[in-house]
Amino acid sequence: MSVEEMPAVRGGTAAATGRTRSAERPRSSMTTRRHRAFYLFTAPWIIGFLLLTIVPMGYALWLSLTTFDGLSPRWRFVGLANYRELLGDSVTWQALGRTGLFAATSVPLSIVAGLGLAVLVNRPLKARGLFRTLLYLPAVVPPVGAGLAFKWLFDQNSGAANGVLTGLGLDALNWLSDPYARYVLLMTVLWAAGNIMIISLAGLQDIPRELLEAARIDGASAWRSFRSITVPLLSPVLLFQTVTGVIASVQTIMPLLLAPDGTTAGVTAIPQSTYLYMMHVFAEYFALGRYGYASALLWVLFVLILLVTAAIFRATSGVVFYNVDPEAKK
Structure with a gap:
């Protein structure tokens, strides 16, 4: 390849790279939008699962290690x-x-x-x-x-x-x-x-x-x-x-x-x-x-x-x- 042809090759390579990157950007943005839509629609269930399932289970696990009776503030940690x-x-x-x-x-x-x-x-x-x-x-x-x-x-x-x-x-x-x-x-x-x-x-x-x-x-x-x-x-x-x-x-x-x-x-x-x-x-x-x-x-x-x-x-x-x-x- 002659020296005169080098800029043209570099220019063609740069143009192809630019087209590839421009094609990747819409694909990446589409994936990001899909991820956001997924978490947006599942957010009510995730929040409800955390607040109504995970938190009560953790609280019950803590209670199981105590002598709490539901009313009296006098309770103590008893382990297992x-x-x-x-x-x-x-x-x-x-x-x-x-x-x-x-x-x-x-x-x-x-x-x-x-x-x-x-x-x-x-x-x-x-x-x-x-x-x-x-x-x-x-x-x-x-x-x-x-x-x-x-x-x-x-x-x-x-x-x-x-x-x-x-x-x-x-x-x-x-x-x-x-x-x-x-x-x-x-x-x-x-x-x-x-x-x-x-x-x-x-x-x-x-x-x-x-x-x-x-x-x-x-x-x-x-x-x-x-x-x-x-x-x-x-x-x-x-x-x-x-x-x-x-x-x-x-x-x-x-x-x-x-x-x-x-x-x-x-x-x-x-x-x-x-x-x-x-x-x-x-x-x-x-x-x-x-x-x-x-x-x-x-x-x-x-x-x-x-x-x-x-x-x-x-x-x-x-x-x-x-x-x-x-x-x-x-």
Whole structure:
């Protein structure tokens, strides 16, 4: 290259570099605007999560290390004393055992009931939309309203359940006491299975019809198609319902709403079979005023939920199948 050509080459290189930089600036500014828009739209949730979740959890962790009673300014820092007391508290372990049994019973029953209803309303029936609406309506009833409704329904003196029994010539039962209270509690959970039905219905409608038609052509029965095709393809939905169901079941407050005396202070009136872990926490907080010990109970429950959730994911890692679009992997 001659000396005369050098300025031209340098000029061409500088022009190309300028065009490259000018092309990079709009791309960079576009990325910055997208980042700003993202944080702008998510800011309400982030602020709410920090103020309503992280801060209360940190405060509860601090309370669990003290003897604070909620009223008196005379409290002291006791370190892990509340946690050591918790380990030796037989009432806590009994309540935790009842809660585990309740979760192991209510979660599978709710999933089976919701899936059964979803299969039913997924069929080409007349007024199918009306049936879906009626079956889903109990799920939108607030827990307080549902608890009070079941309390009136199973009242020993004026409840409709005992009215049916006496009409058949049978003796009235004290439904809200042992040993029947646990069955009433399970009925309140199954009554709201419409939420699981809707989620299962969405999963059923996402299953390719070609697979079911191919299985039918091959001679597979309806039960074989359901067991070998529907359930495996619904496994992510079932996993989601299992995890959320376990978390909800260990935090239930329905036994308090079903208490015979109907008072918040009357935690002791709750039947022994439905005295679950959260009832014990409620009693320690509001009946006994032991905020520090109750906060320790909540933190132990939080850790147990994390461990159980991790165990569920690990145990189901080989049986959950995700329908991923091959193009999405590229």
